[in-house]
Amino acid sequence: MSGRITVKTVERPRMGLLEQVYVFEALRGLWVTSRHFFLNLWRHTLKAAGLKAEPGAVTIQYPEDPAVVARRARTRHRLLKREDGSPRCVACLLCETICPAKCIRIVAEESPDVMVEKRAKSFEIDLGECVFCGYCVEACPEDAIRMDSGQVEMSAHSREDMVWTMAELMGDQPKLRPIRPSKDPLAG
Amino acid sequence: MSSFWVDALWSAVKVLGAVGFGMGLAGILSWVERKQSALLQDRIGANRADILGYRLLGLFHMLADPIKLLVKEDFVPPQGQRFWHDLAPGLSLACATLCLAALPFGDSFELFGRSWSLRPLPMGAGVVFVLASLSVGVHGIAMAGWSSASAYSLLGGLRGAAQMISYEVAMLSILAAPLFLYGTLDLAEAVRWQARTLWGFLPAWGLLLQPLAFLLFLTAGAAETKRAPFDLPEGEAEIVGYFVEYSGMKFAMFMTTDFVESVVLAGLTTALFLGGWHLPGLGLLGLPQPLFALAGVGVFAAKVVAVLWLLMQIRWTLPRFRYDQLLALGWKGLLPLSLLNFAATAWVVWGWTR
Ligand code: SF4
Numbered sequence A: 001m002s003g004r005i006t007v008k009t010v011e012r013p014r015m016g017l018l019e020q021v022y023v024f025e026a027l028r029g030l031w032v033t034s035r036h037f038f039l040n041l042w043r044h045t046l047k048a049a050g051l052k053a054e055p056g057a058v059t060i061q062y063p064e065d066p067a068v069v070a071r072r073a074r075t076r077h078r079l080l081k082r083e084d085g086s087p088r089c090v091a092c093l094l095c096e097t098i099c100p101a102k103c104i105r106i107v108a109e110e111s112p113d114v115m116v117e118k119r120a121k122s123f124e125i126d127l128g129e130c131v132f133c134g135y136c137v138e139a140c141p142e143d144a145i146r147m148d149s150g151q152v153e154m155s156a157h158s159r160e161d162m163v164w165t166m167a168e169l170m171g172d173q174p175k176l177r178p179i180r181p182s183k184d185p186l187a188g
Numbered sequence B: 001m002s003s004f005w006v007d008a009l010w011s012a013v014k015v016l017g018a019v020g021f022g023m024g025l026a027g028i029l030s031w032v033e034r035k036q037s038a039l040l041q042d043r044i045g046a047n048r049a050d051i052l053g054y055r056l057l058g059l060f061h062m063l064a065d066p067i068k069l070l071v072k073e074d075f076v077p078p079q080g081q082r083f084w085h086d087l088a089p090g091l092s093l094a095c096a097t098l099c100l101a102a103l104p105f106g107d108s109f110e111l112f113g114r115s116w117s118l119r120p121l122p123m124g125a126g127v128v129f130v131l132a133s134l135s136v137g138v139h140g141i142a143m144a145g146w147s148s149a150s151a152y153s154l155l156g157g158l159r160g161a162a163q164m165i166s167y168e169v170a171m172l173s174i175l176a177a178p179l180f181l182y183g184t185l186d187l188a189e190a191v192r193w194q195a196r197t198l199w200g201f202l203p204a205w206g207l208l209l210q211p212l213a214f215l216l217f218l219t220a221g222a223a224e225t226k227r228a229p230f231d232l233p234e235g236e237a238e239i240v241g242y243f244v245e246y247s248g249m250k251f252a253m254f255m256t257t258d259f260v261e262s263v264v265l266a267g268l269t270t271a272l273f274l275g276g277w278h279l280p281g282l283g284l285l286g287l288p289q290p291l292f293a294l295a296g297v298g299v300f301a302a303k304v305v306a307v308l309w310l311l312m313q314i315r316w317t318l319p320r321f322r323y324d325q326l327l328a329l330g331w332k333g334l335l336p337l338s339l340l341n342f343a344a345t346a347w348v349v350w351g352w353t354r
């Protein structure tokens, strides 16, 4: 290693005469935008007429249409089970320890299975505090917790309702969300 | 009824029609702006406002916005000067609206033994009137900037005033060439001049005879009416502009001013460069004269809408200019070019008519 810093000079692209006049470049831009405009207008018109057409927009009309979440996206946590149906979690508290938001609360107890030794008596995640960093998934030595449920709609009307219990995280019990009787646009 | 009262009534109808046309178009433009930008960016655009579940392509946003703005608080900064603060948007809007009445919507026609003009304010110096009225609008901007008692508003107002005055100079010298060609300052006369044909088939529109002036005029006009890519005085969200201290309906008035000025600019372009109410081939239909004149109004309106579409498309295509680029373009680009164009035009016209 010589220790010398090599400098690479990046030349700014030189503008030719046509580009400096700007009018032609502006016309080129107008051509692009007009193409999009008329193509999309045509597609929307076809759609409105009930004919088959490519979508004229890439917009997802979210509350009506389901949200499209990438497969790798970190979504709501899920606790996994062994083949015999008991939870994989061995209550090692690694996830609780690494969690930067301190939103995992585990109470451990002795497991009847001698090979497992320890298990969680209760396991709660407060999704109202979680920052969805995924550290808990990384830390877990047992592959007991994952963030691949695909669910992104977790809102609730109170802080207490944002806390998910072990049974709910394992999918044994649906999350009971006491929806207010008032008009809730997403309730349906 | 005496002739005076008929005249007065007819004038009132025309002026109201012109203002209604401009204001209505300005309202629709706020919808067009969103939908057009959405279409060309592969989006859908505002479509949530509904009445009884009907959304009608988001057209109800045109109603929802004014209602929202009307019921908002009208805030005047405590150190600001309320009188001038209130006056500024009104002055801007009034000046822009006044221009609408000077546009030549149609030719005159004979009916019931008298002549009916379709121009709201028939004037010999229509071009000068419109330009003068647009420049008085600068006062609204400077006033808004000053009376808000905010350094940002003040700087925004100064920027706006400097830009508008610079481009006004350019605008006048750009228009000198076509007006010299038409030999008139009267907008309707200019339109009538363009009714002739070149070599028997081409309409003698300003667009074909003065293409450079057309291009320069659109550019200067976009800057004069503070539309993008020259919307630095406003810079709706990024650069703080002169109406940062405005809220509610007074803010809406500034925005409306913008749209009305766009309509005026489109009207001027139509009258001076696109042959106004003329459409080649319309005379072949053999309409009776009053209907023909009214069809001319329709043609004029259609051309205005087309120019507005183009302005909107430009607004969503080009990035905004930097302030020094803006002034450089005005003083070093448009002004010399327009003077050259004027000299060339004068030379050709002199040679032609000698
Ligand atoms: S995702 Fe991050 S914040 Fe959320 S529970 Fe896991 S470690 Fe804690």
Ligand code: SF4
Binding pocket: A088, A089, A090, A091, A092, A093, A094, A095, A096, A106, A136, A139, A140, A141, A142, A143, A144, A145
């Ligand atoms: S890291 Fe895994 S095994 Fe350890 S407590 Fe958390 S979920 Fe259970």
